[in-house]
Amino acid sequence: MAWLKRHGWLVAACLVGLALPKLATMIGQEFYISVASRVLIWALLATSLNLLVGTGGMVSMGHAAFFGFGAYVVGIVALDAPQWSSAPVVLPLALAATGLLAFAIGSVCLRTRGVYFIMITLAFAQMLFYIFISLKGYGGDDGLPLAKRSPLGALKMTDDTVFYYFVLAILAACLVVLARLRDSRFGRVLRGIKDNETRMESLGYATFRFKLTAFVIAGALAGLAGALMANQNGFVSPNMLHWDLSGTVLVMVILGGLGSLWGGLAGAVVFMVLEEVLTAFTPHWQIILGLILLGVVFFAPRGIAGLFARKAQ
């Protein structure tokens, strides 16, 4: 019983996650299944950024670069090399390609710290944004529509419910891996660097390598999220690399809870649900969203995950 008490929220979240398509079908709003897939993809993106910002203390304002790049990998492969466009090929490809990109960008950005790091990651994202706008062969400004979702064996990926479970499985797998990673030596060193980098350096850790590794993992996972979003929307566009998106994900992470394993998921769910509910309520919903965010800053400084943690204690 003690286990259930401690992990009650986890069990509830899993049950809701698994039952959601059934519930949506029951109330006759199948439309919400694809909304839920989108929320889960946002959650994956926010979780990847949380590894960087929350665990590693590296505030990136350019995370959209990796998200959009992963999406374009799917789009470009579907256009130029359709024989490779099945999910078991293209998703690892997106993961690897974005990881490489993150390695290159991170090697430069991690020379700087603090606000300079925020701005240089933003600069790289903006550069990629403009580069993809200029690629007329891949749609330029207008973006690139995909003919179909990346096929996966006998699974009917075009079915929104099947795709939802596919995304849910990937998110769950990533969360399990990240949970292990947080408790590993790597995760502890990373948190040590966040608290005091000089101390970790004097203790003999090659902090740059740890930070770069975290940057690559976060970038690659963001690329995976982008690849999934390309599949979900059947469309890729330069807007997926826009700094607006980087800002929104960062807000989700802070809202959910920095450094908490569930922060990204909680932030994405609450942000998207708020948006959904408030839009129905008033056309000027952004004012209310803004006020709520201000409320979070002043009254719940550790985000939603922080609220739950306090209750549990």
Next chain:
Amino acid sequence: MTWILFLEQCLNGLQFGLMLFLLVAGLTLIFGIMDVINLAHGSLYMIGAYLVATFTQATGSFLLAVPLGLAATAVIGMIIEVLVLRGLYKRDHLSQVLATFALILIANETTRAIWGLQALTLNVPEALSGSVQLLPGLHYSAFRLVIIAVGLVVAAVLYFVVVRTRIGMLVRAGASNRQMATAMGTNIKWLFTAVFGAGAALCALAGAMLSPLLVVQVGMGESILILAFVTVVIGGIGSMRGAFIGALLVGIVDTFGRAFIPPMLKTILPPALADAAGPSLAAISIYLLMVIVLFWKPQGLFPAGS
């Protein structure tokens, strides 16, 4: 003929750089003194532009509308400082990012609610709508010359205030060592509010001067905010000299990039490729500049306190 085009672009770059400086001066002071990342700085620029456009329509005089708009924006800025930012000084940068992001949402949506979705357009004041012959063959818009003049005068006044006056001394003391300034008895509280109000007025001035050249619309603040942050980082956070040189550098590189990169590409690349790559490369130029500067000097060109 090409050197005339070159001179013209120099003036354009100078004009853009000086307007950028108005924004960056406030941003870098707020950052340097209060250690606050204010994402909502661009919103003050937008609010200033909207107010000046509205006052111009109401009074019929741009000259009268500018001081009115500046004063109103300064008051709005000080209200925001007292209500929201004051609570953020001791918080980490991420809380500031979230809170000022929230302010952007509120400002944009409120603007949309008051002025609607339609963008406002403002004509160049009639007396300044002509062009002036600067050199044989070089005609330049009178209004843009006024913008350059205003920018130079404000830069000079700011320099005088920051370097030669008591208030400026307090501001510099706050920027280089906040705790020490407080310990020496500076009333940081009112100083912050005053600096924030002044920064807001400078934003409004930039918004006012640029509003006849651009369209006044929701979202104008965010696009220029990024440029302003790039400038702050290139110049070095908290440094006025860095802000000035950074702004001119960004203004000129951006203007030259847009004017000269596309035609230059056309001479070395096939036309279809050059047409596609030109505008993007031009848009990338300032980010490239920033990456190069930061790679070479990770603290910007003129780190404050050095």
